[in-house]
Amino acid sequence: MNPKWRNRLIVALAAVFLASAIYLPILRRRLKRAARAQTLSEEQARRELLQAALAAPGEPKVKARLFWASSEGESALAPVTIELPLSSDPVLRAKQVLNTLLAGPVDSDLRTLPQDSALLEFYLLPDGTGVADFSEAMGTSLPSGIDSEKLAIDSITRTLEANVPQVRRLKILIHGQEMDTLAGHVDLTGTFLVNPKALPVKLTPAATPGTLSQPSRKP
Amino acid sequence: MNPHREQSARARCFIFGMLPFVKKTASILFIAGVITSAALPAALLSSFQQQAAPQPSGEGPIPGAVQVAPAQAPLGRAALSVAVLDPAHGGTDPGARGGGGIHESDLVLAFAGQIKDALEKQGLRVILTRTGNEDPSFDDRATQANSQRGGIFITLHVGSTGIPGTARVYTLPDNFAGAGAPSARGATGPGSTGTILPWDTAQATFLPLSRKLADAVQGELALQFKGSPNTALTASVRQLRAIAAPAIAIELSSVSVENRAEIDRMGPGVADAVARAVAAFKPVYDAAPGAGVTP
Numbered sequence: 001m002n003p004k005w006r007n008r009l010i011v012a013l014a015a016v017f018l019a020s021a022i023y024l025p026i027l028r029r030r031l032k033r034a035a036r037a038q039t040l041s042e043e044q045a046r047r048e049l050l051q052a053a054l055a056a057p058g059e060p061k062v063k064a065r066l067f068w069a070s071s072e073g074e075s076a077l078a079p080v081t082i083e084l085p086l087s088s089d090p091v092l093r094a095k096q097v098l099n100t101l102l103a104g105p106v107d108s109d110l111r112t113l114p115q116d117s118a119l120l121e122f123y124l125l126p127d128g129t130g131v132a133d134f135s136e137a138m139g140t141s142l143p144s145g146i147d148s149e150k151l152a153i154d155s156i157t158r159t160l161e162a163n164v165p166q167v168r169r170l171k172i173l174i175h176g177q178e179m180d181t182l183a184g185h186v187d188l189t190g191t192f193l194v195n196p197k198a199l200p201v202k203l204t205p206a207a208t209p210g211t212l213s214q215p216s217r218k219p
Numbered sequence: 220m221n222p223h224r225e226q227s228a229r230a231r232c233f234i235f236g237m238l239p240f241v242k243k244t245a246s247i248l249f250i251a252g253v254i255t256s257a258a259l260p261a262a263l264l265s266s267f268q269q270q271a272a273p274q275p276s277g278e279g280p281i282p283g284a285v286q287v288a289p290a291q292a293p294l295g296r297a298a299l300s301v302a303v304l305d306p307a308h309g310g311t312d313p314g315a316r317g318g319g320g321i322h323e324s325d326l327v328l329a330f331a332g333q334i335k336d337a338l339e340k341q342g343l344r345v346i347l348t349r350t351g352n353e354d355p356s357f358d359d360r361a362t363q364a365n366s367q368r369g370g371i372f373i374t375l376h377v378g379s380t381g382i383p384g385t386a387r388v389y390t391l392p393d394n395f396a397g398a399g400a401p402s403a404r405g406a407t408g409p410g411s412t413g414t415i416l417p418w419d420t421a422q423a424t425f426l427p428l429s430r431k432l433a434d435a436v437q438g439e440l441a442l443q444f445k446g447s448p449n450t451a452l453t454a455s456v457r458q459l460r461a462i463a464a465p466a467i468a469i470e471l472s473s474v475s476v477e478n479r480a481e482i483d484r485m486g487p488g489v490a491d492a493v494a495r496a497v498a499a500f501k502p503v504y505d506a507a508p509g510a511g512v513t514p
Contacts, residue, residue, distance in 0.1 A: 074382055144315040144323070145378025146389055146470045150454040180357065180457055184307075184314055185376065187457040189419075193394050 059085040065162040066101050067155045069110040075147050077112070077155055079162070080105065090166040090201065094122045094130060097163045101155060112155035114141035120175070128168030128198040129191060130160065136175050142183045149186035161195045168198035297369030299504040301344045302497065305364075305374040305458065306331040310354030315379040317474035324352070326474070326482060327375040333486045334373070337494035358418075361461035365421070371432060371504070372466040373493065374458045381472030383481065385447040386489065388437040389468040390429045391422055392453040395460060421463040428465040428507060435500045436467060439492035444485065465504065469493075 061083045070078035084100065087093045098119045104111040117137040124130050142152055153172070160167045169191040172182070179188045306327040308314035314323030328349070335345040346367065348360040355363075364372045381387070416424060433451030441447045456468045471489065476482050 075380075075387075143379035145380055145473070146376055146454050146456055146468060147378045147387060147472070148380040150452075151380075153455075184312065185454075185456060187395070187455040187460060189457070190395065190455070192455070 059087055061085050064097055064100070065159070066097065067112070067158040067162070068101075068105045069112050069151060069155075071107070071110060075151060077151065077158060079158075086163065090164050091122055091124050094124070094132075094160060094164045094167065095119060097159055098122065098132065098156065101159050112152050114138060116141055124166065124201055126201050128166060128195075128201055129171060130164075130167040130169070130194065131171045131173060132156065133173040133176055139174050139179065139181075139183050144183045144185065146185045149182045149184075152182065153186055153192060157192050157194050165195060165199050166201050167194045168196065170194050299343070299369050299371065299497075299501045301346065301367045301370035302338050303346045303348065303364040303367060303370055303372045303464075304331045304334055304338075305348040305360050305372065307374055307376050307458065308354065309349050309352055312354050315377060315474045317379075317476065317479075319477060319479065321474045321476070321479050321482070323377045323474055324354075326377045326471075326479075328352075329483065330375050330471075330486050330489055333490040334375075334493050337490040338497060341494060341498055343497070357458055358461065360458060361418075361421075364466070365461075365463045367464070369504075370464050371497070371500075372459075372462045372464050373436075374456070374466070374468045376468060376470040377482065378470045378473050379475060381470075382446045383472050383476050384444055384485065386437075386440040386444050386469060386471045386485070386492075387448060388433045388440065388451040389454045389456055389459075389470065390433045390451060390466070391426065391455060391459050393426065395420075395422070395455050416463055418461050421461050422459050422466055425463065425465050428504065429459075429467055431503050432465045432496070432500045433467040435496035436469065436493055439496045440469075440489070443488040443492045465500075 062085075063081050064084045064086060065079045065081050067077040067079055070076040072078070082100070084096065086096055102113050102117060102119060104113070104115060108115075114137050116135075118135040119132060120135055121133040122130065123133075138152075142148060156172075157170055160170060171178075171191045172188050173179075174182075174188070182188055306324070308322075308324035308327070310324075312324065314327070316322055328351075331347055335347065338345050346363060348363050349355055360374075364370065422429065430451065437448060437451040441449045451467070454468070459466045459468060469489070471482065471485055474482070
């Protein structure tokens with residue numbers, strides 16, 4: 001090859017290399033941003049469909065923070081902010097956020113709770129103790145292990161902490177029964193601390209001071 | 220000199236010569252008498268109190284409480300000499316299950332055997348809560364641990380999740396019995412309940428020592444298995460709450476491997492890590508003034 005053309009080729013290749021070195025990171029950032037925006041919009045669309053049945057008409061949309069598994073680290077949770085029409089009633093609000101958590105994120109690998117599990121009922125006692133009653137699948141379909149069970153419990157308690165400030169602590173029942181463990185490891189005989197500075201729960205007319213130890217079941 | 224006078228002079232000399240000896244003997248006898256008169260009634264009283272003390276009905280433990288072995292009481296606890304290893308699950312409960320028929324209950328039994336050998340080489344007595352395919356209850360396993368003096372408790376697990384080939388160590392969190400639970404309030408704080416601990420929260424008083432043991436084991440495991448955390452974690456592990464001794468849970472990842480040999484390979488490393496950590500923890504345990512007191 002003619003040395004003149006060879007030099008031109010080298011210069012051209014260097015220019016292409018330099019341009020790609022500058023442009024590729026920018027392109028990567030843009031792609032990441034676009035993918036994230038798409039995931040969020042899918043998440044939002046999914047929530048809107050799921051919440052249609054749960055949301056009371058006329059409830060304003062608020063930013064809810066839900067905790068699923070983090071895509072960046074093992075055994076860690078990451079908050080995802082979604083606009084949801086959440087009720088101002090703490091029991092209904094707890095049901096809404098827990099059902100959204102159970103529905104799971106768009107990326108199913110980031111689920112923390114079994115797909116086939118369901119929230120059967122949620123109660124809130126006047127002392128701020130929330131009682132969440134899940135279907136049997138919560139115990140039987142959850143991957144057994146300290147790590148996975150802890151992640152499941154943490155995703156529930158942190159989601160409640162972020163969205164339902166009235167819940168001080170949480171008791172978990174499986175199909176109406178108190179169980180020894182969630183799936184063989186994590187203790188369900190006690191309660192889990194949710195929000196130590198929980199706001200006082202307003203008693204409904206049905207919940208009189210004489211029935212403080214009874215669950216104040218809401219429709 | 221008159222012989223009579225000489226005799227009496229000799230006698231006087233003898234008497235005066237003996238005086239210091241007599242004085243010394245008298246004072247020794249006096250002191251001994253004082254001590255005896257003070258100690259005897261106390262000994263008699265103590266013996267009487269022992270005979271008259273009410274015994275728990277049925278000669279068994281008080282329901283809902285664990286009597287800490289005298290050597291584990293805040294004063295005069297025995298040195299670390301026993302390790303209780305708990306291969307989790309067993310019997311009809313296989314624990315976590317992998318795709319290739321890998322069962323957590325089988326894996327942990329094999330690991331327990333390897334850890335037992337490593338600890339026995341250090342002169343510790345090792346007790347396994349199960350040696351075959353049976354499933355003692357949580358309380359049965361805790362009972363085995365709580366009947367030992369100078370012991371530690373390690374429950375072994377293999378999870379379904381996590382990066383394969385890594386290991387995590389757990390202790391109970393501070394609020395493991397639930398905030399405001401009456402039993403938890405009774406158990407927290409050394410000396411608040413003497414040597415009678417509520418069974419369900421017996422671990423509360425031992426948490427500081429459990430954390431030290433957990434960090435020691437986790438540190439050694441992190442050296443053996445890359446990707447493992449450097450410090451121990453906390454989780455409400457059911458098996459730990461009734462253990463009246465330093466107690467930790469070790470969970471390896473994971474049963475999700477395709478070939479069991481991949482996880483079996485972790486055995487010698489885990490045994491070595493636990494043995495090293497227990498050796499490092501022993502002086503900490505022995506120097507601790509009493510149950511639940513941070514040395």
